[in-house]
Amino acid sequence: MAVSYGWAGKILRVNLSNGRITTEDTNKYKDYIGGMGIGYKVLFDEVPVGTHPHDANNKIVFGTGPLTGSGAPCSSRTNVTSLFPTNPKHMVADSHMGGNFAASMKYAGYDAIIVEGKARGPVWLRIEDDKVSIEDASKMWGQGIYNTTALVASEMGKEASIAAIGQAGENLVNLSVIMNGYSHSAGGHGSILGAKKLKAIGIIGTGSLKIAGKAKDLLDTNSYMLKELIGANNNHVVPSTPQPWAEFDSKGSRWTAQKGLYWGAAEPPVETGEIPPGDITTVGLRTQKGVKDLGPVAEKYTKRMGGCQSCPIRCFSQLEIPQLEKFGVSRFVSNTCMGYSAPNGVMIKGTVDQFEKDDGTFISKTLGSQLADDYGVWCNYGMLGREFKYIYESGKLKEVLSEEEYNSIPFELLEAGDPAFLKDFYRRITFKEGEFSHLGDGTYWIAQRWDLGDDFWHGKAQKIWSPLGYPVHHSNESGAQVGALISCMFNRDSQSHTHQNLIQSGLPADILREVSAEIWGSEEAFDFPAKYTPMNEYKAKFAKWSIIRNVLHDSLTVCNWMWPMMVSPVKARNYRGDTALESKYMSLVTGENYTEESLDLAAERVFTLHRALTVKQMGTLDMRNEHDVIMDWVYDMDPEMEPFTEGTVKMEREDMQTALTMFYEEMGWDKKTGAPTKDTLNRLGLDFAARELESMNLLP
Amino acid sequence: MEEKSKKKFLERETTRREFLKLTGKGFGGAVISMSILSMLGCESQQTVAYALPSGLLLADASRCTGCQRCEISCTSIHDEKIQPFISRIKVSENYNFGNEGPRLDYYRQNGQFGNLSMSPETCKQCREPYCGRACPAGAIFADPKQGNARVVDTSKCVGCGACEEACPWHLPTIDPETKKSTKCEACGFCAENCPTGALRMIPWEDVKKAMRRNGYRFS
Numbered sequence: 001m002a003v004s005y006g007w008a009g010k011i012l013r014v015n016l017s018n019g020r021i022t023t024e025d026t027n028k029y030k031d032y033i034g035g036m037g038i039g040y041k042v043l044f045d046e047v048p049v050g051t052h053p054h055d056a057n058n059k060i061v062f063g064t065g066p067l068t069g070s071g072a073p074c075s076s077r078t079n080v081t082s083l084f085p086t087n088p089k090h091m092v093a094d095s096h097m098g099g100n101f102a103a104s105m106k107y108a109g110y111d112a113i114i115v116e117g118k119a120r121g122p123v124w125l126r127i128e129d130d131k132v133s134i135e136d137a138s139k140m141w142g143q144g145i146y147n148t149t150a151l152v153a154s155e156m157g158k159e160a161s162i163a164a165i166g167q168a169g170e171n172l173v174n175l176s177v178i179m180n181g182y183s184h185s186a187g188g189h190g191s192i193l194g195a196k197k198l199k200a201i202g203i204i205g206t207g208s209l210k211i212a213g214k215a216k217d218l219l220d221t222n223s224y225m226l227k228e229l230i231g232a233n234n235n236h237v238v239p240s241t242p243q244p245w246a247e248f249d250s251k252g253s254r255w256t257a258q259k260g261l262y263w264g265a266a267e268p269p270v271e272t273g274e275i276p277p278g279d280i281t282t283v284g285l286r287t288q289k290g291v292k293d294l295g296p297v298a299e300k301y302t303k304r305m306g307g308c309q310s311c312p313i314r315c316f317s318q319l320e321i322p323q324l325e326k327f328g329v330s331r332f333v334s335n336t337c338m339g340y341s342a343p344n345g346v347m348i349k350g351t352v353d354q355f356e357k358d359d360g361t362f363i364s365k366t367l368g369s370q371l372a373d374d375y376g377v378w379c380n381y382g383m384l385g386r387e388f389k390y391i392y393e394s395g396k397l398k399e400v401l402s403e404e405e406y407n408s409i410p411f412e413l414l415e416a417g418d419p420a421f422l423k424d425f426y427r428r429i430t431f432k433e434g435e436f437s438h439l440g441d442g443t444y445w446i447a448q449r450w451d452l453g454d455d456f457w458h459g460k461a462q463k464i465w466s467p468l469g470y471p472v473h474h475s476n477e478s479g480a481q482v483g484a485l486i487s488c489m490f491n492r493d494s495q496s497h498t499h500q501n502l503i504q505s506g507l508p509a510d511i512l513r514e515v516s517a518e519i520w521g522s523e524e525a526f527d528f529p530a531k532y533t534p535m536n537e538y539k540a541k542f543a544k545w546s547i548i549r550n551v552l553h554d555s556l557t558v559c560n561w562m563w564p565m566m567v568s569p570v571k572a573r574n575y576r577g578d579t580a581l582e583s584k585y586m587s588l589v590t591g592e593n594y595t596e597e598s599l600d601l602a603a604e605r606v607f608t609l610h611r612a613l614t615v616k617q618m619g620t621l622d623m624r625n626e627h628d629v630i631m632d633w634v635y636d637m638d639p640e641m642e643p644f645t646e647g648t649v650k651m652e653r654e655d656m657q658t659a660l661t662m663f664y665e666e667m668g669w670d671k672k673t674g675a676p677t678k679d680t681l682n683r684l685g686l687d688f689a690a691r692e693l694e695s696m697n698l699l700p
Numbered sequence: 701m702e703e704k705s706k707k708k709f710l711e712r713e714t715t716r717r718e719f720l721k722l723t724g725k726g727f728g729g730a731v732i733s734m735s736i737l738s739m740l741g742c743e744s745q746q747t748v749a750y751a752l753p754s755g756l757l758l759a760d761a762s763r764c765t766g767c768q769r770c771e772i773s774c775t776s777i778h779d780e781k782i783q784p785f786i787s788r789i790k791v792s793e794n795y796n797f798g799n800e801g802p803r804l805d806y807y808r809q810n811g812q813f814g815n816l817s818m819s820p821e822t823c824k825q826c827r828e829p830y831c832g833r834a835c836p837a838g839a840i841f842a843d844p845k846q847g848n849a850r851v852v853d854t855s856k857c858v859g860c861g862a863c864e865e866a867c868p869w870h871l872p873t874i875d876p877e878t879k880k881s882t883k884c885e886a887c888g889f890c891a892e893n894c895p896t897g898a899l900r901m902i903p904w905e906d907v908k909k910a911m912r913r914n915g916y917r918f919s
Contacts, residue, residue: 153796161796219777266763281897303816308767314895
């Protein structure tokens with residue numbers, strides 16, 4: 001067999017209905033790069049319209065790409081593609097997880113794992129290089145993710161990378177995750193594995209990722225990125241406090257390292273310190289995420305930072321909190337961002353101090369993180385808490401629950417700000433106890449079930465973005481129409497961080513506007529924060545580029561929470577990044593000549609295939625009115641203020657329609673409907689999609 | 701392969717336990733004891749067949765965040781490919797459950813699923829290297845070009861795995877693709893590329909002094 005560079009060269013296909021395990025050549029997916037691209041192609045080709053996510057006919061694709069496991073910084077992301085249970089029409093969506101799993105897939109020899117069919121009883125999938133078997137999981141069924149992982153490791157060996165579902169996934173809770181490495185979770189697809197009766201996948205990979213170029217050049221590129229380009233988490237490139245080496249600082253920056261700030265529970269404590277860029281051996285100290293996510297009280301409990309294979313930016317805080325054992329969970333906690341804040345959102349009356357001053361939310365966040373992660377419950381990017389708040393405070397809950405069930409819920413704990421409430425909350429959802437547990441169905445489904453009306457859908461407090469039942473995720477508050485457009489384009493909350501990284505990088509807006517002009521042709525692409533201007537074509541280019549790079553990263557796979565390198569912490573570079581870095585890595589690793597343009601084109605192909613698949617699954621051309629729709633609160637917030645006046649992030653209805661038109665034009669989609677045209681599909685080599693959509697009368 | 705790897709695993713565990721029994725010490729993430737160092741020949745001044753090495757790679761477990769960039773750097777520079785399995789420093793194999801593997805009380809033991817402590821394992825460049833003594837081909841030698849680090853001569857290596865079995869930490873690894881042993885040459889490249897400064901090359905003579913410094917462990 002010819003040597004494959006970058007790509008492992010094989011895709012593993014496992015049919016759980018008949019036990020067939022086969023491999024196929026990755027080559028046929030190369031135009032789609034990998035990861036997300038492979039996922040969409042498989043779903044487009046192989047999963048019939050109208051399939052329920054939990055049917056045997058649905059497939060789930062664990063995808064990696066040519067850069068996964070290559071040692072390029074931040075390159076161990078698993079892209080998971082399947083039908084999405086929370087989506088009203090069960091359209092395709094992705095979930096993602098970091099950790100070690102993706103890199104292990106590559107070293108075992110696989111670019112993707114396609115799981116199809118449905119096992120008769122609980123199974124787990126054992127992968128040791130080219131030896132693959134379906135194993136009995138009856139002992140694991142019913143266990144949480146932590147025990148399941150330990151059980152698989154005890155069978156395979158300590159070195160196995162293991163992805164598993166918890167009881168929530170088993171019980172077909174829509175809001176459930178697939179997780180590896182204790183806290184790296186792909187949200188929203190756990191129940192797909194549950195329906196397939198696939199409890200876990202364990203991988204040991206002893207093989208190599210081969211690079212076409214010289215290792216020396218790859219190492220030089222790593223060094224260039226780490227010394228000159230990379231910042232802190234989200235590629236924030238200035239520190240959060242004034243420091244002698246830094247020209248700028250920004251309070252919100254995730255570059256929280258500073259004099260006197262420690263990993264306080266390390267032995268001995270490790271000082272993060274004032275650390276100028278240029279030194280590889282301090283990059284991992286820049287982000288003290290414990291205090292960022294959990295407040296100052298977290299410092300003394302922070303053992304270290306953590307994160308994914310190959311990533312020098314450690315964005316997961318790892319804490320030892322002995323007090324947590326009083327709630328019956330482990331004292332050791334690992335998580336980041338929403339993994340902490342979502343459970344705190346459930347504590348809608350706040351949390352009172354538990355063991356020391358100002359530790360209330362700290363305990364709720366860390367306790368909730370433990371509970372949700374072991375059960376494998378997802379939060380729909382924070383919706384779960386906001387929905388609970390709505391039904392509780394509006395009285396809806398009392399209406400839809402029997403008196404007996406309502407009285408069985410310990411609301412007195414909630415009212416008293418006692419985080420023990422979380423134990424009851426997550427248990428009910430995980431085990432589908434009673435009517436209450438339908439909170440785990442997701443936004444759209446509870447609105448249907450409980451007849452929630454306009455004030456639920458359109459109320460600002462719920463932060464629902466779309467009638468498809470997903471929330472704001474760096475939307476209008478992040479770059480005005482840019483974030484708003486991005487949030488309209490997927491079938492779940494947008495996972496694109498490109499625009500957010502730039503906007504929050506910490507550099508002064510003037511510099512960011514210069515950078516914007518260099519990338520998108522005019523500084524008008526970039527609005528000053530909360531000083532928005534009406535739509536213009538450069539914002540459409542900014543939005544398109546952000547999505548295209550996000551899609552590219554999920555196909556390569558590298559982390560869009562860090563990439564692309566638009567800016568740099570280095571003053572001597574005038575803070576300029578290098579947006580061609582993905583293509584430099586790709587050329588070196590694969591030996592094929594990639595340019596920024598050729599990769600962007602490939603990603604445009606992948607994203608347009610997603611759009612074509614969305615049209616196919618919705619059975620309508622009218623994306624503008626059926627899909628790319630925003631809830632009223634986005635237009636009606638701050639009633640006393642006009643859109644485009646300083647201090648408000650509200651959008652304007654007609655302007656947003658203009659924004660959609662401009663975006664469709666940038667994409668080569670039909671201006672009226674927002675559906676991809678035949679010409680565009682053919683231009684991108686998606687002729688097969690054009691033919692299929694034509695046969696369904698779904699071409700504009 | 702399944703049976704073979706299982707057997708390998710059992711043997712590994714046995715070797716490690718035997719070794720620890722001799723010293724009368726448990727391992728459990730504690731700083732390595734002076735008696736173990738003596739066993740390695742670090743204390744002895746007797747004449748030996750191997751010239752003294754000049755350098756040693758040390759891992760500070762308290763600063764290790766498990767990113768595995770050391771393994772990536774190691775196999776890139778030495779093997780022209782990325783292959784953590786043969787890395788001469790071991791982090792990923794201990795990532796989830798420490799170097800002892802999953803136990804009933806895994807949630808308290810080393811590892812990401814336990815007490816969150818990583819267990820980076822580095823070559824001790826023993827005065828009298830077990831790996832070198834066990835090698836039937838005489839392929840492991842003190843290389844003056846590498847400061848007398850104990851290095852595999854791949855032209856002599858027959859890939860039998862005796863070095864891996866003999867090493868108390870099982871650090872040499874046979875590359876399944878080349879069938880040659882890989883072991884640490886104390887080049888220090890991983891340390892230059894550790895993003896949290898958890899790895900350090902120190903003069904071999906200073907090993908005991910370094911061990912006494914808080915937080916420095918041989919895991």
